[in-house]
Amino acid sequence: MSSISGASPMCRAPTPCSREGAVTDGANIIAAARRWIGTPWRHQGRSASGVDCVGLLVMIARELGLSVKDETGYRRRQDGRRLFDILSRELQLSAITNWKNGDIGLFKECGFPVHVGFLAREDTTETVIHAHARRRQVVEEPLAVYGAPVAVFSLKEQD
Numbered sequence: 001m002s003s004i005s006g007a008s009p010m011c012r013a014p015t016p017c018s019r020e021g022a023v024t025d026g027a028n029i030i031a032a033a034r035r036w037i038g039t040p041w042r043h044q045g046r047s048a049s050g051v052d053c054v055g056l057l058v059m060i061a062r063e064l065g066l067s068v069k070d071e072t073g074y075r076r077r078q079d080g081r082r083l084f085d086i087l088s089r090e091l092q093l094s095a096i097t098n099w100k101n102g103d104i105g106l107f108k109e110c111g112f113p114v115h116v117g118f119l120a121r122e123d124t125t126e127t128v129i130h131a132h133a134r135r136r137q138v139v140e141e142p143l144a145v146y147g148a149p150v151a152v153f154s155l156k157e158q159d
Helices: 026-035 053-063 081-090
Strands: 092-094 104-109 112-122 125-132 137-142 151-154
Touching (some): 081 104, 081 112, 081 151
Antiparallel strands (some): 092 151, 104 151, 125 137
16 A cells, blocks of 8 residues: 555544554544534545545545555546545455445445445444535435445555
8 A cells, every 4th residue: 555645644623633553443433534524525625624535535544544545636527437446456345235334335426436435333323424515515424315335445454
């Protein structure tokens, strides 16, 4: 996995970030994702002033101490193959029927898999935390409302 030079964790109050090793358990991933709720949506954004769906993934991975390759230069509407290929290379493909808290769902929009969000489950409630372009911010909403992912990936620690 490539390292992002000069990457610093993005922390949002009130919870401080820790860089003492990668922390990839589901509860920590979901807690980090929820701290971003309300952050404005911005195409290719990578800061507290705005993120898109990939930017949210990148910033949370950085916050958790993971070294990730950041992909930019993508269009808002693409065929989806590129995103699937990048996710497959950078993350661990998981069983779609057995996802865990903090896994990343790949979702179709306009018929193509071009959107990602963090999957969360508490008891029987399943949600997705994602940067929603139409709502212009990071939101958490019921997975049943947004729709099932077409693929699921897990963040993985460096070897």
